[in-house]
Amino acid sequence: MAEFTSNPVGKNVPRADAYDKVTGAATFVDDMQFGPGLLYGRLVRSPYAHALVKKVDVSKALAVPGVRAVVTGQDVPARIGLYLIDRPVFATDRVRVVGDPVAGVIATSEEIAEEAAQLVEVEYEELPAVFDPVEAAQPDAPLLHPDLGKYKVANFIFPEPGTNISEHFKLRKGDVESAWPRCAAIVEDTFRLPQIQHVPLEPHAAVALWEQSGQVTLWTSSQSPFAQRDLIAQSLDIPHGNLRVVSPYVGGGFGGKAGVSMEVYAVAMARAVKGHAVKLRMTREEEFIGTTVRQSLVAHTKIGCDAEGNLLAMETQYYFGGGAYNDYGVNIARAAGYSCTGPYNIPNVKGDSYCVYTNRPIGSAMRGFGMPEIHWGIEQIMDQLAEKIGMDGAEFRRRNCVKTGQTILTGMKMPAVDLVACIDKVTEAIGWEDRRGTARPCPAAGPRPSTPHKKRGQGIAIMWKAPAIPPNPGSSAIVRFNEDATVNVEIGAQEMGQGVFTVAAQMAAQALGVPYEWVRVSAPIDTRYSPYEWQTVASRTTWSTGNAVKAAAEDARQQILEIVAEHWDEDAEDLDIKDGKVISYKSEREQPLQNMVIYGLPNENFEGWKGGPIVGHGMFMPTYITNLDPETGQGVRAVVHYTVGAQAVDLEVDTETGQVEVLKIASAYDVGKAINPDLVLVQIEGGAVHGMSSAFEVLRFDEKGQPINSNLVDYRIATSADVPQEIHGDIVETPLEDGPWGARGVGEHVMVQTAPAIANGINDALGIRFSDLPLSAEKIFLALEERKPTEE
Amino acid sequence: MATHSITVTVNGGKEYLDVPSNMTLLQMLREKLALTGAKNGCAAGECGACTVLVDGEPVNSCMMLAVEADGREVTTVEGLAHEGQLSALQEAFTEHNAVQCGFCTPGMLISAHALLERNPHPTEQEIREALVGNLCRCTGYLRIIESVQAAAARGGV
Numbered sequence: 001m002a003e004f005t006s007n008p009v010g011k012n013v014p015r016a017d018a019y020d021k022v023t024g025a026a027t028f029v030d031d032m033q034f035g036p037g038l039l040y041g042r043l044v045r046s047p048y049a050h051a052l053v054k055k056v057d058v059s060k061a062l063a064v065p066g067v068r069a070v071v072t073g074q075d076v077p078a079r080i081g082l083y084l085i086d087r088p089v090f091a092t093d094r095v096r097v098v099g100d101p102v103a104g105v106i107a108t109s110e111e112i113a114e115e116a117a118q119l120v121e122v123e124y125e126e127l128p129a130v131f132d133p134v135e136a137a138q139p140d141a142p143l144l145h146p147d148l149g150k151y152k153v154a155n156f157i158f159p160e161p162g163t164n165i166s167e168h169f170k171l172r173k174g175d176v177e178s179a180w181p182r183c184a185a186i187v188e189d190t191f192r193l194p195q196i197q198h199v200p201l202e203p204h205a206a207v208a209l210w211e212q213s214g215q216v217t218l219w220t221s222s223q224s225p226f227a228q229r230d231l232i233a234q235s236l237d238i239p240h241g242n243l244r245v246v247s248p249y250v251g252g253g254f255g256g257k258a259g260v261s262m263e264v265y266a267v268a269m270a271r272a273v274k275g276h277a278v279k280l281r282m283t284r285e286e287e288f289i290g291t292t293v294r295q296s297l298v299a300h301t302k303i304g305c306d307a308e309g310n311l312l313a314m315e316t317q318y319y320f321g322g323g324a325y326n327d328y329g330v331n332i333a334r335a336a337g338y339s340c341t342g343p344y345n346i347p348n349v350k351g352d353s354y355c356v357y358t359n360r361p362i363g364s365a366m367r368g369f370g371m372p373e374i375h376w377g378i379e380q381i382m383d384q385l386a387e388k389i390g391m392d393g394a395e396f397r398r399r400n401c402v403k404t405g406q407t408i409l410t411g412m413k414m415p416a417v418d419l420v421a422c423i424d425k426v427t428e429a430i431g432w433e434d435r436r437g438t439a440r441p442c443p444a445a446g447p448r449p450s451t452p453h454k455k456r457g458q459g460i461a462i463m464w465k466a467p468a469i470p471p472n473p474g475s476s477a478i479v480r481f482n483e484d485a486t487v488n489v490e491i492g493a494q495e496m497g498q499g500v501f502t503v504a505a506q507m508a509a510q511a512l513g514v515p516y517e518w519v520r521v522s523a524p525i526d527t528r529y530s531p532y533e534w535q536t537v538a539s540r541t542t543w544s545t546g547n548a549v550k551a552a553a554e555d556a557r558q559q560i561l562e563i564v565a566e567h568w569d570e571d572a573e574d575l576d577i578k579d580g581k582v583i584s585y586k587s588e589r590e591q592p593l594q595n596m597v598i599y600g601l602p603n604e605n606f607e608g609w610k611g612g613p614i615v616g617h618g619m620f621m622p623t624y625i626t627n628l629d630p631e632t633g634q635g636v637r638a639v640v641h642y643t644v645g646a647q648a649v650d651l652e653v654d655t656e657t658g659q660v661e662v663l664k665i666a667s668a669y670d671v672g673k674a675i676n677p678d679l680v681l682v683q684i685e686g687g688a689v690h691g692m693s694s695a696f697e698v699l700r701f702d703e704k705g706q707p708i709n710s711n712l713v714d715y716r717i718a719t720s721a722d723v724p725q726e727i728h729g730d731i732v733e734t735p736l737e738d739g740p741w742g743a744r745g746v747g748e749h750v751m752v753q754t755a756p757a758i759a760n761g762i763n764d765a766l767g768i769r770f771s772d773l774p775l776s777a778e779k780i781f782l783a784l785e786e787r788k789p790t791e792e
Numbered sequence: 793m794a795t796h797s798i799t800v801t802v803n804g805g806k807e808y809l810d811v812p813s814n815m816t817l818l819q820m821l822r823e824k825l826a827l828t829g830a831k832n833g834c835a836a837g838e839c840g841a842c843t844v845l846v847d848g849e850p851v852n853s854c855m856m857l858a859v860e861a862d863g864r865e866v867t868t869v870e871g872l873a874h875e876g877q878l879s880a881l882q883e884a885f886t887e888h889n890a891v892q893c894g895f896c897t898p899g900m901l902i903s904a905h906a907l908l909e910r911n912p913h914p915t916e917q918e919i920r921e922a923l924v925g926n927l928c929r930c931t932g933y934l935r936i937i938e939s940v941q942a943a944a945a946r947g948g949v
Contacts, residue, residue: 018889022891201835201839202893251893252840253893363936430848712836718932719927720924720937721920727934
């Protein structure tokens, strides 16, 4: 007998996509069948980090049998971008990173396309390159974008033409200068994070078909089918209605499949071979250098507190290494600017956050969107301040963390959250030892290291993150019935593993009054049939799409109630829908939904009918976000809300090898309301491992900017052998005012503070601080060697 | 490119195929037979998303030529369920939320299947070692390890 789950919100119902995914039936773009007429594309990429393009000769490539066309910047003189339209589709006059696409070859097989791509002759004139964001921000640095002042830009982004600075966000609150003398402790340091990559298991893939009629279809692995339609339509001058984006399951996104990266090439190449679908898929190497990466960061940060442990002032400069194009990255620097204090209430703040062009892979959205980067330094300084004034690090955080109703750094009131509860949960789960007043180094009391050459330590870190979105990103949803009263929910939010299809079905079922098992989410997402969704990013869909789904279901429910009320000659307010039946609290009558949701209900003696096919629709868009003052970052409401959380780790460091073994991670997040608690817990577990892995990851380049570890052997991500024995998750539920059932998102937050929690744990074990990522064994080993007293 | 006529048993059915010398087993499965459960994640034997069983042993099908499969028996993720009935491992992966994006899942299931076939009651350490060649970026592995333990406890694969 089929399972039957009433009122599914808050219950651990099974994932809607699990069966397809365990049987191999789930379809990803590369699995779609296009028949023998399918053509294949390969990109010709720049071997230089920075060079002028003098000449592109495609004649030898065109002569290869099986080659159908070669496309260059001459054929596609277009730029693309989300917040700053700075990225040429194909380089025309200049390349700005190793791997910058110069041409695209279309052929009957991938092998032929690859062979012909080698034969495209490009004449370059090498230019000086710049890789470090601080160097790149200097007035005399080699300029990557001389035309920066001419690019179209969103009205909340502030590039500085004539420099490499694509965004400068300023935050000014109170007066830091007068606060420093009142500080009993001040810590100032510079923190560096390298570029890292998302490493989704599914490499980017796209197939495009440009029909003779002008209709264009793009099949793509995308978190942003609608944003891709919009940006590609604008870039390649396609009427929006003629461009259809279809996106089946996404095999891991983490931000790397947000916005537009390689998809525009598939469309631009398809235009050259009208009537033939063209498949473009990234190799693993291209995934590292030719899609997007997390931006690098250099952070100069100074924070002070009084003798009682009250934070008084913070001054910080964040230099994000945005890579060759900053079309998406500018908003990361902005988000880091308006959240620059981390989750702390600090009365005096001076923050400057820059996005800077560098001759590196394109920095863009990655899980956390600037927050893992800035928390790396902030959370280590907080530990150092606590230590200096003799206070326990957890207690210091309880005292200073943001609390409901406080006026935060941008001037907005902090929406309701309970970060103290998160801190309490993780300290309890990890067996936190109060370190008040103890001198460092202080190896954790409690459990001892497993062997004498290992040192054991505990670390804690907290976080906040707001959805970093434009002021008005919208969601919409449609709820339709089948004759048997099963329900199709249509949304434009994408399933990439986070569980949005499951959660959307739970919400629709709850709002309609039907069992969870009756509801299916229509897939794949198809901009021709699915209702609009801005993008599946920023941990916003449980909240935003959820609100749209709830509204659509309530609309459908109301339609049904009104038909039945008229039929029974009762008041709709006395009726309800329970387990798929309309019931009257007044007359105790019942009407099953089957058939009536399509055919309506007959009048007495079949003298006419009422109702008809029920279609509910709903939408949600935040309408209350205000722009911020460009000189101070102050405004009425900077963001929609914040999700907060805490993590604590228990770890060992092998003093003979420098290797860190994380034994346990405890996490707690305030999600407002867990629509599906176990799906929250698996986000927490997976995110903790992603965060742990990120502490050891680095993209490496030689001095000319050539990537040297763009494969999964040399760029290691955490394996089953590396993960902790235990990841403990706790859910805190302080309802969000405008969240569906109070829910807010939790997809990205779960990895934001893991790296600094580990760094704090290493310091607890060894008494050594590391201000630069990655936390490689070599670095730790050398630091231990350096500290050894010299013999004799 | 020379082609070769091969006979290979895939998920219990005999296939007679002409394959080019340089075609990998993964390409053969995906492009000749439209069995797209095994995934192409790196084409270099690094991620494990393409893992299939060849005569019961887990192999990275991107690192094996199709001609080498001549006369052998191949099992892909599509061959694990029978008439809509999920295997014990598939059942456990579903129940324990060991699936997120699903791209690593087919290879992960095959590696776990091979482990339980040769060692029906593995320790946690043995499970971790058996899955070390199957990368996952979503789940953090713990639910996957739990699922293998649960399937083993039920005495199934």
